[in-house]
Amino acid sequence: MSEFSLNAIPAIHFGAGRAGKVAGDVAALSPSGKNVVLVIDGPLHQMGLSAKIEKAMTDAGITLGVFSDIAGEPHQSDVEAATDFILTAKADVVICMGGGSAMDIGKSAATIAPTGKGPADFAMVADSLPGPGIPKICIPTTAGTGSELSSTNIFHGENGKKHWIWSTKTKPSTVILDPELTVSLPPHLTAWTGLDAFVHALESCTNNWRQDGNDVYAHHALSLISGALETAVKEPGNLEARGKMLLGSAYAGISIDNCNVAMAHNISHALAALAPIHHGFATAIGQEAIFGWQLETDDGHFAAAASACGLSEGDQSFDTWFTDLMNRCNVERRLPDAFKAFTAADLEREMLTSETAFSRDSTVRPVSDADIARFAGDIMAMA
Numbered sequence: 343m344s345e346f347s348l349n350a351i352p353a354i355h356f357g358a359g360r361a362g363k364v365a366g367d368v369a370a371l372s373p374s375g376k377n378v379v380l381v382i383d384g385p386l387h388q389m390g391l392s393a394k395i396e397k398a399m400t401d402a403g404i405t406l407g408v409f410s411d412i413a414g415e416p417h418q419s420d421v422e423a424a425t426d427f428i429l430t431a432k433a434d435v436v437i438c439m440g441g442g443s444a445m446d447i448g449k450s451a452a453t454i455a456p457t458g459k460g461p462a463d464f465a466m467v468a469d470s471l472p473g474p475g476i477p478k479i480c481i482p483t484t485a486g487t488g489s490e491l492s493s494t495n496i497f498h499g500e501n502g503k504k505h506w507i508w509s510t511k512t513k514p515s516t517v518i519l520d521p522e523l524t525v526s527l528p529p530h531l532t533a534w535t536g537l538d539a540f541v542h543a544l545e546s547c548t549n550n551w552r553q554d555g556n557d558v559y560a561h562h563a564l565s566l567i568s569g570a571l572e573t574a575v576k577e578p579g580n581l582e583a584r585g586k587m588l589l590g591s592a593y594a595g596i597s598i599d600n601c602n603v604a605m606a607h608n609i610s611h612a613l614a615a616l617a618p619i620h621h622g623f624a625t626a627i628g629q630e631a632i633f634g635w636q637l638e639t640d641d642g643h644f645a646a647a648a649s650a651c652g653l654s655e656g657d658q659s660f661d662t663w664f665t666d667l668m669n670r671c672n673v674e675r676r677l678p679d680a681f682k683a684f685t686a687a688d689l690e691r692e693m694l695t696s697e698t699a700f701s702r703d704s705t706v707r708p709v710s711d712a713d714i715a716r717f718a719g720d721i722m723a724m725a
Contacts, residue, residue, distance in 0.1 A: 343554050344553065344554065346553035346554055346555040346556070347555075348555050348556065348600055349493065349510055349596075349599050349600055350510065350513070351491065351596060352480075352490075352491065352513055352514050352515055352516060352517050353515065353516045353517065354491075354517045354519060354592065355367070355516070355517070355518050355519065356519040356520075356585070356588075356589060357519075357520065358520060358521050358522045358581055358585070359394075359520065359522055360518050360519070360520045361394045361395060361398075361481055361518055361520040361522075361523060362394045362397070362398055363398070364394075364395055364398050364399075364437065364479065364481070364518060365398040365399060365401065365402035365404065367479055367516045367518070368399075368402070368404065368434075368435045368437075368479070369402070370516075371435050371477040371479070371515055371516065372434040372435050372477060374434075375404075375434025375435055376403070376404055376405055376434065377404070377405050377407070377431055377432050377433050377434050378399055378404050378405070378406050378407070378433060378434065378435045378436070378437060379406075379407045379408075379409060379427065379428050379431050379433040379435075379436050379437070379452075380392060380395055380396075380406055380407070380408045380409070380436075380437045380439060381409045381410075381412070381424055381436060381437070381438050381439065381440075381444055381445075381447055381448030381451065381452075382408065382409070382410050382412070382438075382439045382440050382444055383410070383412050383413070383439075383440035383441060383443065383444045383483075384410045384411060384412050384413050385413065386410075386439070386440050386444075386483060387408060387410040388410075389526065391439075391483060391523060391526065392408070392439060395437060395439065395481075396408075407427065407431040407433070409423070409424050409427040409428070409448075411423060412440070412443055412444050412447060414443065414618065415443060415496075415498060415614065415618065415621070416443045416446050416447045416496060416497040416498065417497055417498045418460075418461055418462060418497055418498065418499050418500055418505075420443075420447050420497065421447050421450045421451055421454070421460075421461040421497050422460055422461065424447050424448065424450075424451035425450075425451040425454055425455050425460070425461075427451075428451055428452060428455045428476065429455050433452070433455075433476055434476070434477070435476065435477045435478070435479065436448055436451070436452035436476050436477070436478050436479070437478075437479045437480075437481065438452075438478060438479070438480045438481070438490075438514065439480075439481040439482075439483060440482070440483050440484075441482070441483060441484040441486065441487060441535070442484070442486065442487030442489040442496070442621070445480050445482065445487070445489040445490055446487075446489050446495040446496050446497065447497070448478065448480075449478055449480070449489070449495050449512045449513070449514065450495045450497065450507050450512060452475050452476040452477075452478045453471055453474060453475035453476075453478075453507075453509070453511055453512045454471070454475065454507075455475055455476055456473070456475050456476065457471070457472060457475075461497060461505075461507060462499065462500070462505075464507045464509075465497075465499060465505040465506065465507055466505055466506065466697075467508055470509070471507075471509045471511045471512070473511060474511045474512075474513075474515075475511070475512075477514075477515050478513075478514035478515060478516075479514055479515065479516045479517075479518065480514040480516070480517050480518070481517075481518045481520065481523065482517075482519065482523075482524075482588065482591070482592075483523045483524055483527070484524060484527055484531065484535040484591075485524055485532075485535055485536055485539060485574070485584070485587035485588045485590065485591040486534070486535025486536060486537075486538040486539045486591055486622050487535070487538060487539075487591070487595070487621070487622075488539060488542055488591050488592060488594050488595020488596070488597075488598060488599075489595065490514060490517045490519075490592065490595060491513070491517060491592055491595035491596050491599060492513075492595045492598060492599045493508055493509055493510045493512060493513055493599050494506050494507075494508050494598075494599070495507045495508070495512050498614075502615065503615055503695075503697055504611050504614055504615065504697060505697075517592070519585075519588045519589060519592055520588075521581050521584040521585040521587075521588050522581065522584075524584045524587070524588060525578055525579050525581070525584055526578075527578070528578075529575045529576070529578065529671075529672065530672070530673075531620075531622075532571075532574050532575045532578065532587075532671075533571070533575050533668075533671035533672065533673050534620050534622035534623040534626065534673070535591075535622045536567060536571040536574065536575070536587055536591075536622075536671070537571070537622055537623075537625070537626035537629075537667075537668065537671070537673070538621060538622030538625050538626065539563065539567055539587070539590055539591040539594040539595075540563075540564065540567045540568070540571070540594070540626075541603075541606050541607075541625050541626065541628075541629045542563075542591075542594035542595065542597060542598045542603065543559075543560045543561075543563035543564045543567065543590070543593065543594040543597050543647075544560070544564065544629070544647055545598070545601075545602075545603045545604040545605075545606060545607070545704075546559075546560045546594070546597035546598045546600065546601040546602065546603070547560035547561060547564075547597065547601070547643060547646070547647055548604070548636070548643045548644050548647060548706065549601060549602065549603070549604040549704040549705060549706060550604075550703070550704050550705070550706055551600075551601040551602050551704060552601050552643060553600070553601065555600075556596075556597055556600040556601050557646070559593045559594075559596045559597045559600075560593070560594070560597040560601075560647070560650075561646070561647065561650035562590075562593050562650075563590045563591070563593035563594040563597060564590075564647055564650040564651050565590075565650050565651065565652070566586045566587070566589055566590030566593070567586075567587060567590040567591070567594070568650075568651040568652060568667070569586065569652070570582075570583040570584075570586035570587050570590065571583075571587060571667065571671060572667070572670045572671055574586075574587050575671045575672070602700070602701075602704055603701050603704065604701055604704045604705045604706075605628070605632050605636075605701060605702060605704075605705040605709060605717075606625050606626075606628040606629035606632060606701075607625060607628070607698075607701045608628070608693055608698045608701040608702050608705075608709075609624065609625075609627075609628030609631065609632070609689075609693065609717060609721060610624035610625040610628050611692075611697065611698050611701070612689055612692035612693040612695075612698055612718075613628075613677075613681075613689065613692075613721070615692045615695075615697075616680075616681065616684050616688060616689060616692060617678060617680035617681050617683075617684070618678065618680065619677065619678055619681075623673070626668060626673065627675060627721060627724065628717075628721065629664065630661075630664060630665060630668060630675075631717050631720045631721055632717055633660070633661035633664055633665075634659075634661045635707070635713070636661075636705075636706075636707060637659065637660060637661055638707075639706070639707045641706065643706075644660060645660075647660070648660040648663070651663070675724050676724055677721075677722070677724045677725045681722070681724075681725040682725050684722065684725070685722060686715070686718040686719040686721075686722040686723075687718075688722075689718040689721060689722055690714055690715050690718040693714045693717070693718060694711070694714060702714075
């Protein structure tokens with residue numbers, strides 16, 4: 343067994359209804375604090391999903407400001423607006439609630455706020471963050487991105503390309519995993535986000551950065567997700583399945599925080615550079631497109647991952663199993679209409695940019711330009 347190091351993991355509180363106790367978490371982080379900002383996806387706020395949080399704050403005598411001007415993938419302007427809101431509210435604690443977009447925006451804004459700078463100053467490690475900023479609590483409402491436990495925070499820059507702020511200082515102090523908050527997620531989003539979490543775990547235990555200490559998180563994530571995703575899609579109110587998905591997503595988030603992603607994310611980031619597309623869906627079809635190619639040179643780590651999913655020697659191949667899982671979750675392989683304006687060459691160009699190079703380089707099997715051209719053709723055939 344080789345040497346390894348694992349990043350720090352925030353305090354995690356799991357349980358149905360646990361979000362209703364968030365006032366105690368706020369008090370633990372800022373005993374005298376009376377100003378809290380909730381950064382939440384706009385549609386979730388309109389649905390009333392933040393009611394537990396609002397009641398908890400009111401009962402505790404805490405002033406709650408709500409920033410909910412978020413819809414879809416995060417942009418630089420969203421992070422800037424959230425930062426201004428947090429500063430104006432003089433927030434003592436920031437609660438980030440929702441999917442990956444809301445959590446990435448909230449984490450970034452709360453960390454940047456005291457610096458007097460903007461997200462562009464810290465993007466792509468342009469400058470290092472001086473400190474953790476305002477204390478943060480993350481409450482995911484999807485089981486997918488694992489942002490609540492990740493040091494990576496994505497946003498679209500002014501040039502339309504995906505950028506990220508990477509620093510362990512952006513991590514929250516506290517994570518609350520409440521499966522009751524995920525039951526309203528529609529079946530197709532349950533599938534897309536769940537497959538995203540699956541790929542996070544898979545890539546982190548099979549890429550060039552994998553290490554023995556992290557495999558325990560990645561393999562447990564694969565076990566939980568592979569056993570619960572179909573049930574969560576088809577039985578939305580099944581709290582047992584929702585809880586396993588939420589925990590699996592969290593473990594996958596820990597996994598990529600330690601060992602990063604690989605080629606499927608090269609494809610999903612490249613797709614997002616062309617036109618709007620759900621990240622989880624893009625990552626899932628990216629993984630499906632490359633899976634058989636990856637298995638041709640497996641060094642044993644894909645076999646270990648397959649075993650974690652319950653596959654035994656003599657069972658169907660891992661890539662065929664993954665395709666069957668996507669089919670059972672009713673995932674339609676069709677790109678949004680906006681992609682009809684683009685060709686495989688357009689996607690290939692984006693897959694070769696410097697912004698996506700790290701995920702190509704993380705892939706164990708060397709990825710040739712010819713491989714990229716073939717993958718781009720397979721993906722764009724879905725347009």
